[in-house]
Amino acid sequence: MPKNLICYYSLCSLSVQGNNYICPNFKDMSEEKSLNFIEEIIEKDIAEGIHEGRVHTRFPPEPNGYLHIGHSKAICLNFGLAKKYQGKCNLRFDDTNPEKEEVEYVDSIKEDIQWLGFRWDNEFYASDYFDKIYGFAVALIQKGLAYVDESSSEDMAKQKGTPTLAGTDSPYRNRSIEENLDLFTRMKNGEFADGTCVLRAKIDMKHDNMIMRDPVIYRIKHAEHHRTGNTWCIYPMYDFAHGQSDSIEEITHSICTLEFIPHRDLYNWCIQKLEIFPSRQYEFARLNMTYTLMSKRKLLMLVQQQFVEGWDDPRMPTISGFRRRGYTPESIREFCDKIGIAKRDNMIDISLLDFCLRDHLNKIALRRMAVLHPVKLIITNYEEGKTETLSAENNPEDENAGHRALTFGKELWIEREDFMENPSKKYFRLGPGLQVRLKHAYIIECTDFKKDADGTITEIHCKYFPESKSGNDQSGLKVKGTMHWLHCDTALQAEVRLYDRLFTVENPAAHDGDLQEILHPKSLEVISKAYIEPALAAAKQQDRFQFLRLGYFCVDKNSSSEKLIFNKTTGLKDSFAKVV
Ligand code: ATP
Numbered sequence: 001m002p003k004n005l006i007c008y009y010s011l012c013s014l015s016v017q018g019n020n021y022i023c024p025n026f027k028d029m030s031e032e033k034s035l036n037f038i039e040e041i042i043e044k045d046i047a048e049g050i051h052e053g054r055v056h057t058r059f060p061p062e063p064n065g066y067l068h069i070g071h072s073k074a075i076c077l078n079f080g081l082a083k084k085y086q087g088k089c090n091l092r093f094d095d096t097n098p099e100k101e102e103v104e105y106v107d108s109i110k111e112d113i114q115w116l117g118f119r120w121d122n123e124f125y126a127s128d129y130f131d132k133i134y135g136f137a138v139a140l141i142q143k144g145l146a147y148v149d150e151s152s153s154e155d156m157a158k159q160k161g162t163p164t165l166a167g168t169d170s171p172y173r174n175r176s177i178e179e180n181l182d183l184f185t186r187m188k189n190g191e192f193a194d195g196t197c198v199l200r201a202k203i204d205m206k207h208d209n210m211i212m213r214d215p216v217i218y219r220i221k222h223a224e225h226h227r228t229g230n231t232w233c234i235y236p237m238y239d240f241a242h243g244q245s246d247s248i249e250e251i252t253h254s255i256c257t258l259e260f261i262p263h264r265d266l267y268n269w270c271i272q273k274l275e276i277f278p279s280r281q282y283e284f285a286r287l288n289m290t291y292t293l294m295s296k297r298k299l300l301m302l303v304q305q306q307f308v309e310g311w312d313d314p315r316m317p318t319i320s321g322f323r324r325r326g327y328t329p330e331s332i333r334e335f336c337d338k339i340g341i342a343k344r345d346n347m348i349d350i351s352l353l354d355f356c357l358r359d360h361l362n363k364i365a366l367r368r369m370a371v372l373h374p375v376k377l378i379i380t381n382y383e384e385g386k387t388e389t390l391s392a393e394n395n396p397e398d399e400n401a402g403h404r405a406l407t408f409g410k411e412l413w414i415e416r417e418d419f420m421e422n423p424s425k426k427y428f429r430l431g432p433g434l435q436v437r438l439k440h441a442y443i444i445e446c447t448d449f450k451k452d453a454d455g456t457i458t459e460i461h462c463k464y465f466p467e468s469k470s471g472n473d474q475s476g477l478k479v480k481g482t483m484h485w486l487h488c489d490t491a492l493q494a495e496v497r498l499y500d501r502l503f504t505v506e507n508p509a510a511h512d513g514d515l516q517e518i519l520h521p522k523s524l525e526v527i528s529k530a531y532i533e534p535a536l537a538a539a540k541q542q543d544r545f546q547f548l549r550l551g552y553f554c555v556d557k558n559s560s561s562e563k564l565i566f567n568k569t570t571g572l573k574d575s576f577a578k579v580v
């Protein structure tokens, strides 16, 4: 069992049994949830009239990959706060790294945010501010607060010192303002090759915070940018773009993850020295989840090395992967709500996400029957050629979901594993002489079976009890097991894809070696010839189903009327499995 798991509200230890997430405080606490620490700050700011009580947040992804489940925490937080306090939330692409960024990523990010159910008030790009940010850099130079440094990167690293050893000044630190202005203009004009020089803020090489030891704020990169093309060959560093963009947009609460705590000094220094809008930075703990990798860089490696089918492979922890797998936006939002906002790092068990997912799917998924590993069952006392239409509830959890028709006949498909030649005493499914109920239909009793030379069961023979029809059972028979089935002549074929964890280790982020070493060798199992109910022919992408006794499934994006493809979203609750 993973250590350091914490309950999403307090510090009670999380308990996970099988696939079920069980927290003793689960229900009660969710009803009277207290404010998280950022909400407390915001309510205080509103009470004190800071920024006229305005709340303006932003979600600032770098378009260098698809969003992952960790981003959904930041999305729910930023958009959620804006909604709660009748404020605004900008979508800002932090696009200051021309080599790694692409329009495909911009488009996918927008799609994912909308799918999660959020709308941004403004769509901005840090690259739109390149002129302004350049102006800020010039302003710093003019104030004697920035200089062009030609030291090599090795020399600059040496100058930085260590956390316990003060840094040393660069030999270029005391250039005149005029010289700096000239050199910086020439940097901008493309006179220097990549890496020749950088612009550094002139702060304090002995500062306790290493980030304040004359950080680089602009570097030369002769690279085409996906929006600004070749207009620029110098680009601001994160620390000289992010905070400045916040100020330009007059963001009131700039919320980021804990690793940016040391950057806050620089964030505030820039605001103070440039005398720009005083946005404030607040940090929260990023989402870490067991068996899940949350780094766009590493996820890109999985895609590039073709360990997965693409960014939206249903095994990927990306929002698009979860979408294709059949997760609902509601369940992801609920998950983000339950994990809450903490000030220190923790590890959330992935079964909590699954718990939220099942909870939602149970309410909305239409019930259908599918047989993944078929074996034929023949009802010997059922008339040849006869069929009858049975009525089946679409969803017992939703009285508005209605009913569907099922065809019943002499020859049926059942799951191979629902039959045992020599059943044990506690086996409540089918075996010689055993009785079970066929869901929505009749009670049957196994009378005989056939095997081939290898010992594989090829046919099961049963008799049925006509008076045991579901909904009007006059048989007086008592059976413990209920099985799903399909009528052979009307069932459709489909491909069904079953997924397992992508990683074999609980904390893949901690793995130093090649990612391939920790990939689950059987994370995808394709069943190319499964049978499904005819009612599923009309299923559309994003429709969700519970295949009785098998789990939750959805239509894959590549499914067509010629070739139906279903993805397994997740399994069923343990409790359901026990009932059957
Ligand atoms: P990655 O390392 O995956 O590229 P990132 O932090 O560099 O992540 P960004 O695109 O810069 O990715 O992130 C956009 C926003 O999402 C940032 O505010 C960031 O703090 C937040 N974010 C990223 N990962 C997580 C996470 N695991 N939990 C919560 N928030 C996250």
Ligand code: MG
Pocket (backbone or CB within 6 Å): 062
């Ligand atoms: Mg980043």
